[in-house]
Amino acid sequence: MVAETFDRSLWSAITPPGPDLPSLRGEVTADIVLVGAGYLGMTTALTLAAEGLTVALVEAREPGWGASGRNTGFVVPTLKKALSPANVRAAFGPRRGEAFSRMIGGSGTRLFELAREQGIEGAEQTGWLQPAHSGAAMAANAAQVAEWQALGFDVRQLGREDVAARTGMDGYHGAMLIPTGGQLNPLAYARGLARACQQAGVRLFAASPVTGIARDGLGWRVSTPGGSVSAPRAVLTTNALVGRLCPAVDRAVIPTRSFQIATQRFGAETQARVLPARSPVADTRRHLFAARWSPDGRIVGGGLVHPGPGRLARTRRRFEQRFARFLPQLGPVRADYAWTGTVAVTLDALPRLHRLGDGLWAPIACNGRGVALTGAFGHELGRFLAGRVTAEEFVVPVTTPEPVPLRALATLAPYAWLPWSEFRDRIEAERPS
Numbered sequence: 001m002v003a004e005t006f007d008r009s010l011w012s013a014i015t016p017p018g019p020d021l022p023s024l025r026g027e028v029t030a031d032i033v034l035v036g037a038g039y040l041g042m043t044t045a046l047t048l049a050a051e052g053l054t055v056a057l058v059e060a061r062e063p064g065w066g067a068s069g070r071n072t073g074f075v076v077p078t079l080k081k082a083l084s085p086a087n088v089r090a091a092f093g094p095r096r097g098e099a100f101s102r103m104i105g106g107s108g109t110r111l112f113e114l115a116r117e118q119g120i121e122g123a124e125q126t127g128w129l130q131p132a133h134s135g136a137a138m139a140a141n142a143a144q145v146a147e148w149q150a151l152g153f154d155v156r157q158l159g160r161e162d163v164a165a166r167t168g169m170d171g172y173h174g175a176m177l178i179p180t181g182g183q184l185n186p187l188a189y190a191r192g193l194a195r196a197c198q199q200a201g202v203r204l205f206a207a208s209p210v211t212g213i214a215r216d217g218l219g220w221r222v223s224t225p226g227g228s229v230s231a232p233r234a235v236l237t238t239n240a241l242v243g244r245l246c247p248a249v250d251r252a253v254i255p256t257r258s259f260q261i262a263t264q265r266f267g268a269e270t271q272a273r274v275l276p277a278r279s280p281v282a283d284t285r286r287h288l289f290a291a292r293w294s295p296d297g298r299i300v301g302g303g304l305v306h307p308g309p310g311r312l313a314r315t316r317r318r319f320e321q322r323f324a325r326f327l328p329q330l331g332p333v334r335a336d337y338a339w340t341g342t343v344a345v346t347l348d349a350l351p352r353l354h355r356l357g358d359g360l361w362a363p364i365a366c367n368g369r370g371v372a373l374t375g376a377f378g379h380e381l382g383r384f385l386a387g388r389v390t391a392e393e394f395v396v397p398v399t400t401p402e403p404v405p406l407r408a409l410a411t412l413a414p415y416a417w418l419p420w421s422e423f424r425d426r427i428e429a430e431r432p433s
């Protein structure tokens with residue numbers, strides 16, 4: 001059992017509280033009920049409310065308590081590095097693949113517009129940068145840049161000198177820059193969405209863990225210890241934390257634990273030399289190096305952590321050393337904050353919309369790239385649930401959950417492969433291009 005760390009994050013320390021929310025008491029009815037107030041639940045609820053539906057959103061802890069309130073806050077309008085628009089077309093077919101890629105390509109712009117509209121503090125549209133650690137990675141970056149440009153998106157290829165100037169880091173072969181990306185305070189975004197939901201008339205309940213979902217007349221009854229919601233339609237937006245509430249959805253993803261640190265604070269002079277453009281950086285390594293500045297002058301980033309006993313202390317030291325190695329201008333690095341979160345990974349790294357029964361749905365949108373994606377996906381999902389688009393027209397195929405084969409092994413694989421991945425990253429980075 002790994003200790004719970006939501007309250008230990010930098011974001012919990014620096015973010016003003018969210019709105020006061022009631023817990024669910026007695027019997028409530030709605031047109032639709034959602035379970036889980038992360039980005040996906042809240043952005044879907046906002047679209048449904050705008051469509052004129054009565055919406056109840058039931059959260060076990062508080063909005064943003066899951067991955068949404070404890071991520072690195074990178075706003076990334078693209079998928080994992082191997083998933084270019086061409087790969088998505090191959091997976092989803094030409095029409096749906098293109099619609100999905102357009103949704104992803106526009107997701108950064110959508111998020112920053114929403115943040116501005118809602119007055120959410122800490123959102124910086126400074127562009128997102130993917131530096132290439134090897135010549136081969138540079139070629140793959142260039143091919144992907146060309147694909148995004150062909151779809152009409154502003155995605156740029158930078159050379160060595162440009163990357164060094166934007167990051168203060170030498171040794172990268174170049175980078176993909178997406179100017180519509182950037183960074184935000186993830187918990188401020190989650191709490192801002194909660195406020196927006198309240199203002200839009202969504203009945204948002206906190207501290208209300210859903211313990212069961214059962215058929216109720218023509219619809220569904222979502223039960224918590226204090227009360228229940230009955231609605232013709234129900235949606236599980238519980239992401240990696242679905243657990244025993246729906247074992248079929250749980251078995252269809254690989255839960256992957258990610259570790260974050262926030263360092264000591266640095267002054268203006270260091271901030272002018274390290275990542276001076278304030279673009280968050282996530283490079284092309286298999287064990288990717290990811291870093292950004294926080295609003296209060298700390299470097300934030302992290303990666304995989306093995307969930308075994310005693311791992312957290314060791315991982316903290318490893319990341320302190322990693323930051324000091326990649327960003328030597330920082331000098332000795334100390335993690336003032338360290339926390340973890342869980343990412344729901346699908347085998348092909350693409351989101352899903354599972355149909356669990358008549359009017360019962362489970363979207364899974366995470367895959368560690370959900371900050372921008374969930375807002376755009378939530379909007380599309382809201383339109384689908386409101387009857388604006390059909391299942392055939394929806395941006396991802398409607399599926400039933402399939403268990404991940406050899407899930408226990410698949411869960412351990414990323415950690416087991418880490419030393420080998422790091423070795424290959426090092427060899428590739430040292431190879432002359």
Ligand SMILES: Cc1cc2nc3c(=O)[nH]c(=O)nc-3n(C[C@H](O)[C@H](O)[C@H](O)COP(=O)(O)OP(=O)(O)OC[C@H]3O[C@@H](n4cnc5c(N)ncnc54)[C@H](O)[C@@H]3O)c2cc1C
Binds near residue numbers: 071260
């Ligand atoms: C450490 C970390 C770093 C990351 N960094 C980035 C990044 O920099 N950029 C990026 O794009 N993505 C990142 N991600 C991924 C991103 O955070 C997620 O994709 C996104 O937040 C998923 O949102 P969600 O709403 O689907 O799920 P979640 O935010 O996990 O929300 C699910 C909610 O459901 C609730 N819930 C679960 N069970 C129940 C129940 N039984 N009853 C009621 N409520 C329930 C939970 O409490 C939770 O609030 C990161 C993830 C992690 C963990």
